[in-house]
Amino acid sequence: MVRALRGMAAAVLLALVIGGSFATGRQLRQSVAGPIGSRVTALPGVGIGAGAGLMPGFAQSDDTSPASTFQDVYTYVKQQYVDRVDNDQKLGFGAVRSMLAALDDPKTRFYDPAQKQRLINELAGNYSGIGAVLTVVKEKRGEVEQNRLAVVAPVPGGPADRAGIRPGDVINYIDKRWVIAYDPRYDLSQLRLNRANAVQYDKEWKDATKRLADGISLPKALDVLSSTQKPLQLVIERAGSPSPISVTVDPAPFVLKPAEYRRLNDHVGYLRITEFNDAAGAAIHEAAQDTQIHGLIVDLRDAAGGPIVGTSPLPIAAQDLLGAFTRGGVVANLVTKGNERQSIAVSGEHHPVKLAVLINRGTANIAEVVAAALKERGGAVLIGSRSFGDAIYQRLVPLRDDTAMTLTAGKFFTATGGDFGKKGIAPDIAMAVGGPQPDDAAVRRALGVVEG
């Protein structure tokens, strides 16, 4: 699934390296003094040194904008490539995918029509694949920057959740294929000081190359996890677990209600929100209309957020919730391109009840905005564990040919200007919590708070 599919990935370039590494591998010789140079005898024919001046049409053109370079390459491909190239859409998809990947920003990426459709479905609560919101976490280990595939949150009740996958888990292997996080040949630098044994070094080199060759690239891994219909065996790394954990996730398409409301007793309501989409509106309205309650528990555990559709940075469902259960006014702040600051305000009929909000590591992004607003503007008590710490305003932008891109469009701050990026939001009452359910210890604790 990968609703947010926030990970882009070392992407295309990484895969290119894999292709390239076989070209000649380490065996290709290069000479300081020459063999290659002699080949060049034929090159003056193409005017290698002349560069741009060679081509008529280019020579007269002072148009050296990147755009014209793009067009020239396209034209050569169409006219000169050995095979007929007629899928222009595919060329365009490749161009945009790679361009966005070059930003090296996991939140800005391209969605082809199939990926876009899956995303739209998932935002509506129709999940496929393993059912987890994933992200790519950059992590520096020694000198090497690694891109690691991490779980923001499993979708409650989904295949990943049932298999025991938890927020923060890092997926290292999919069906025994290593999820390529970096070029393992970097590890060989460790052997540099110990190079007396050339045989061992060569063996290590071959092993590393094989590991890379047999691995699965991040974009591919994201696609597989989001669309698989077959069971997948995953090896995950979990903080606090000394050894890797192997789980099998048996995917099945399933529908999750983005929100549900119920009474816990005569005076306390329980509102679970996993996704702030339009379909969540009904449950939120139900809670807002329930005049019998004095207290409300808002369960935002494993509410992992996702790209925001439409022009409003705060989804309507979140506006409705905050309109009903805060004093109104500014509930969050947003900084966009060029450091432009804007305040996000809501209004509505205030329903003054005692609030407790359940959060955990899987509470991310818009759910963190909401949790902070309920606390700062509605007096809510936050219970559970520290939230994920994703403050990026990520928009879903439709593009031509039924494609889309997600875009890093800004950064959220809380109503009082608090920055929860990376570090997350700390609970007022800290306790270990799992995924959302209406009757666990965290809910009982929350019940005590709102009834007390």
Place this chain on the structure above:
Amino acid sequence: MRRRLARYMAVLVLVALPMFVGFAGPDVSSGRWDRVAGSASGVLRELLTTPAAAARDENTVPFEAYKQALDVLKHDYYGPPIDAKKTRDLTYAAIRGMLYTLNDPFTSFLDPDEWTQMQQTTRGDFEGIGAVLEPYGQDVRVVRPIEGSPAYRAGLKPHDVIYSVTNYDHGAKKTTVVLGKNINDVVKLIKGPQGTPVDVAVIRKGHSAPITFHLIRAHIEPPTVRYWMEDPKNKIGRILLNEFNEKSDAQFDKAYQALMAKGMRGLIFDLRYNPGGLLNVAIDIGSRFIDSGPVVIIQEKNGQRQAYGARVRKHHVNVPVVVLINESSASASEIVAGAIKDNKAGILVGTHTFGKGLVQTLFPLSDGSALRLTTAKYFTPKGNDISNKYDEEHRPIFGTGGIKPDVVVTQPDTFTSLDWAEENKKNDAQLKKAIEILRTRLAQNPGRNPQ
């Protein structure tokens, strides 16, 4: 690492470039095989008249897609500003992504830096210290010094790992430690004009501290062909070909004659690690091994196939031949190996070859970058496509392309060097097999007179 591998590719395709440029041959039907000559001018004219810019279409689907996404970034991206430099970088990434969809690892885009560096590498390496280098893990090491070069005379040895390079710029001494550096950067530091000094320090097994060599750069013309009598008792000669350049055929001829003068009865033709070169030279050398018929079949974009046939050569190889090949024998090497195999003109020993049956052309672009594009394919005389297939992640599927040896011999793990010095021969199982095959063959035909 990513950068480094990209550079290897650059070198590889450069090898393939002259194959196209240096080629101007007659149609197979004309029968004038002797005129397959390396004149660049014909192709040059073709390139000059390519109407790419004129035909440029402003409203193509890929361009609109690229432009739309770029506009979104320019207007709304929250991050480092999308300024002119960033726009250029993003565009280059878009171009690479577009080319990536062709699923052809030999087609690529060279940004101005890469293009400049490629030209410098190719132009400048006639002057230097005369050491063949190879990447070694993260580092760079000596494959072998070229005979007679400053590196050779000073005593650089195979397997020396380059530790540091010291240059003297107007008397100012500057030392750079190069461990972990890209091979091209190391080459750039070592290269320089004839007559200038450079110090190279190397790490050598058995020495606790780097050893420094003081060298004066020289003009170097390394032989592309090396030869010797590998088995003097049985008169088995060996010719090694590093690449297919304009001197290769003449040098091969000289080597062959020299060995024949010593009574050679069997020939080991070593094409291992030979990345290719000029197409016409491949045809020339291939022609020395086969009697008649095509050496290679070229297919241009229009799908039309042309066979390029064997030329009548003054010195035709007429002793039993074993050709050594491995996974780094590519392009022109595969043409020759394929021709020999299809014509049963020799026995191929070693491992499956690289699998590159494609010809690239370089197109310089207006902003100083360049496009390297696959423009033709070639096939062996029997019409076999030797190009590897690639999986969806652009990884070659081994065995789908390349030339299969008649006798498969994999090197043992102890074989770690490209240096053919005596001490390494004991680990060279492929060479041993070649000698064994020729000995057996010669024993069966003791009376054969090679002349």
